[in-house]
Amino acid sequence: MCLAVPARICELRPDNMAVVDIQGTQREISLMVLDGEAAVGDYVLIHVGYAIERIDEEEALRTLELFADLSLTDEAFGSASPPLTEDDV
Amino acid sequence: MSVLASFRDSSRAAPLLERIRARETGPVALMEFCGGHTVAIFRSGIRSVLPEHIRMLSGPGCPVCVTSNMDLDRAAALAKLPGVILTTYGDMLKVPGSRESLAQVRAQGYPVEIVYSTLDALRLAGQHPDKQIVFFAIGFETTAPAAAAAVLQARARGLKNFSICSVMKLTIPGARALLDMGEVRVQGVIGPGHVSSIIGADAWRFLPDVYRVPVAISGFEPLDILASIDALLAMLEKGNADLANLYSRIVKPGGNTKAWGAVTEVFETCASSWRGFGNIPDSGLALRPQYAEYDAEHRFPIDIPDSVEHPACRCGEVLRGVIEPVDCKVFGTACTPEQPLGPCMVSSEGSCAAYYNFHQSTHTKTRHATEQ
Numbered sequence: 088m089c090l091a092v093p094a095r096i097c098e099l100r101p102d103n104m105a106v107v108d109i110q111g112t113q114r115e116i117s118l119m120v121l122d123g124e125a126a127v128g129d130y131v132l133i134h135v136g137y138a139i140e141r142i143d144e145e146e147a148l149r150t151l152e153l154f155a156d157l158s159l160t161d162e163a164f165g166s167a168s169p170p171l172t173e174d175d176v
Numbered sequence: 177m178s179v180l181a182s183f184r185d186s187s188r189a190a191p192l193l194e195r196i197r198a199r200e201t202g203p204v205a206l207m208e209f210c211g212g213h214t215v216a217i218f219r220s221g222i223r224s225v226l227p228e229h230i231r232m233l234s235g236p237g238c239p240v241c242v243t244s245n246m247d248l249d250r251a252a253a254l255a256k257l258p259g260v261i262l263t264t265y266g267d268m269l270k271v272p273g274s275r276e277s278l279a280q281v282r283a284q285g286y287p288v289e290i291v292y293s294t295l296d297a298l299r300l301a302g303q304h305p306d307k308q309i310v311f312f313a314i315g316f317e318t319t320a321p322a323a324a325a326a327v328l329q330a331r332a333r334g335l336k337n338f339s340i341c342s343v344m345k346l347t348i349p350g351a352r353a354l355l356d357m358g359e360v361r362v363q364g365v366i367g368p369g370h371v372s373s374i375i376g377a378d379a380w381r382f383l384p385d386v387y388r389v390p391v392a393i394s395g396f397e398p399l400d401i402l403a404s405i406d407a408l409l410a411m412l413e414k415g416n417a418d419l420a421n422l423y424s425r426i427v428k429p430g431g432n433t434k435a436w437g438a439v440t441e442v443f444e445t446c447a448s449s450w451r452g453f454g455n456i457p458d459s460g461l462a463l464r465p466q467y468a469e470y471d472a473e474h475r476f477p478i479d480i481p482d483s484v485e486h487p488a489c490r491c492g493e494v495l496r497g498v499i500e501p502v503d504c505k506v507f508g509t510a511c512t513p514e515q516p517l518g519p520c521m522v523s524s525e526g527s528c529a530a531y532y533n534f535h536q537s538t539h540t541k542t543r544h545a546t547e548q
Contacts, residue, residue, distance in 0.1 A: 088239045088267060088525055089212050089318040089370040093180055117295060119329070120321040120435035130177045132373065132426055135265070135315075135322045136293025139435055140373045140426050147179045147425035154188050154403050161410055 091134035093142055096127050107133060183397040192402040193225060199409040203229040205361055206408055207497055209351055210368035211238035211525025212396050218534035220398035222405075230405070233360060233497040234530075236350050236450060237368060239315045240267045240523035241495055244449040245483035247343040248273035251312040252281045253478050254341055260476070261287040261304065263297040264312035271519045274483040278312075294326035301330070301338040310472045313342045318370040320344050320461055321435035324442040327463070327470045341472035342461055345448050347371050348379060349459035353450075355387055360497045364408035366401065367393035369423040374439075376431030377421040384417040395423040442467050451519065452492030491518035494527050501528040508532060 094107035094116070103119045114133075118125050121138040125131070131138040182188070208214060214234045217223060223232050236242050252273055255262035262278070269279040269290060282288040287307075291297050294311060301309040313323045323340055330338040347368060355362065367380045372393045383391040390411040394404035400422060407420040421427055439461070448460025463471040485492075489511070490504040501507050501520065511517040513529055520526035 088265070088315055088523075089210060089368065091318065091370045091373075093177070095177075117293075117325065119325045120432065120438055122432055122434040132370075134318055134370065136295045137322045137325060139318065139321065139370070140428075140432055142177060142180070143425045144177055144179055147177070147183070150400075150403070150422060150425060151179070151182050151188075153422070154192060154399055 089134070091132045091139060094131055094133045094138075096125055096129045096131060096138075099125065099127060105138070107131065107138070109133065183395065183399055185399070188399050189402060192399065192406055195406050196230070196402065196409060197227055199406070199413050201229075201409050201412045203231070204363045204409070204412060205231040205233055206364040206366060206405060207233040207235045207360075207362045208366040208368075208394075209235040209237040209347060210366070210371065211241070211523070212370065213237065213366055213368070213394065213401060214527055214530050215525055215534075216396050216398065216401060218530040220401070221534075222398060222401060223535070226405070230409075233362065234494070234527040235354055235497050236452065236495045237347070238495075238520070238523050238525040238527070239319070239345060240271055241491060241519040241526050242345060242350070242450045242452070243268075243271070243314055243343055243519065244451050245274045245485060246449055246480070248278075249275070249480045249483050250473075250478070251341060252276060252278060253480050254310050254312070254472060254476060255281050255286045255288050257308075257476055257478070259306075260308045260310055261289055261300065262310050262312055263289045263291045263300060265292075265314065266290040267523055267525075268312065268314060270516065270522045272486070272516060272522070274481070274485075294322045298326055298329055298333075298335070298338060301335050302333075305337060307337060308476075309338050310476070311338070311340045313340050313344050315344050316347050316368070316371050317374045317436075317439070318368075320439045320443065321374060321432075324438040327442045327467055328438060330470055331467075336469075339470050339472040339475050340463065342443065342463060343448070344443075344461040345450065346445065346459050346461065348375075348382070349456050350450060350453070352382070353453055353456045353459070354496060355389070357496065362389060362497070363412060365389055365391040366404050366408070367391045367419075369393060369395050369400075369427060372421075372423070372427045372431065374432050374435050376429055377419060377424075377427050378429045379431065381419050384419055388417045390417045390420070392420040393423050393427050395426070450495075452495040486517045489518035491520045491528070494520050501531040504528070
């Protein structure tokens with residue numbers, strides 16, 4: 088039910104609508120609940136016809152690093168002090 | 177964005193699994209609170225590759241499954257009102273209510289329309305000014321902004337024939353209720369990624385702060401889930417309960433304040449009835465009085481007969497993580513995806529359906545583990 092899919096904005100339309108590309112399929116969606124200005128080329132996450140969040144490429148790369156490097160995980164999640172914050176991950 | 181393909185690169189799984197196997201935690205039970213995770217875990221076979229001492233439990237994370245029969249019966253009754261077209265997401269159609277599913281109501285000739293989005297329901301309202309379009313809204317925080325946006329658009333366009341029957345629910349009161357019941361021991365939680373994109377990762381801090389249970393907010397690729405399991409084990413290994421956001425490419429600490437702002441503009445919290453839990457205070461979303469004209473319950477007051485449950489169905493216990501689907505006597509026999517007795521077998525995100533579709537080969541292992 089909470090399924091959401093990544094999409095690329097192809098065209099902005101009136102009334103906060105946009106055409107997005109979802110793995111080669113074009114679909115009209117609403118930008119009404121997306122925070123901030125959207126532009127053609129932005130990557131967003133679509134859920135039941137609405138863009139709900141942007142996809143952050145830098146954060147994606149950082150997470151991939153974490154997958155590959157054990158010491159990063161232990162540093163971020165294994166240490167008892169200082170306490171973990173999201174900035175660490 | 178080519179980087180997203182790397183999250184599906186199966187060669188990255190082996191080092192993650194190696195790390196998980198090397199963690200020295202003793203037996204642990206980790207719970208996911210999201211139907212999307214349930215399906216991803218089964219489809220990818222994660223349960224079968226984890227060490228024996230790591231048990232994965234499914235919580236009340238499927239909105240279709242936690243919808244009570246009383247609310248399903250109300251939707252069926254609304255669909256039968258003259259002049260009403262009931263619209264809802266496709267997942268709801270085959271869920272058996274006390275006496276009938278919405279698919280059966282539709283088969284009797286009543287108009288029940290599946291919509292992909294509330295945008296489609298609004299379009300129907302525009303196309304059929306002589307009909308009342310009622311949207312039966314289920315879902316958690318991820319889905320609530322779409323319902324709120326529909327109400328705001330209906331008001332902006334002056335639509336007089338659109339209303340919502342809200343049985344939407346909030347995951348955090350649900351998670352708290354489960355932990356407070358104390359029936360299952362949960363040592364770590366895989367936090368729902370898309371719910372968190374709306375309410376923010378920080379909304380789950382109560383888990384480490386109040387319950388001393390570590391939480392890892394996770395994406396939905398198998399690698400995301402393995403990394404979240406590893407992060408939870410890393411915390412458990414060190415006795416460190418905290419919050420880890422492994423889905424930071426989507427989830428921000430504070431979430432999507434615009435989307436949540438739309439939800440809180442249109443809805444207020446109310447007590448809500450969850451299958452398997454009963455009434456949980458402040459766990460539902462009801463339209464605020466200033467939006468009463470878009471509230472189907474306000475516009476179409478109806479009496480519905482007392483709801484009844486199928487005597488053999490144990491979905492409630494499955495949703496609380498007390499039993500596994502295979503522990504239910506009718507699982508795979510009297511209850512199958514083709515002839516479901518309960519919602520967990522019919523919903524694409526239900527634990528029973530996930531077990532049935534993806535987990536046949538490991539039934540024996542699970543039975544063995546639960547008997548110990």
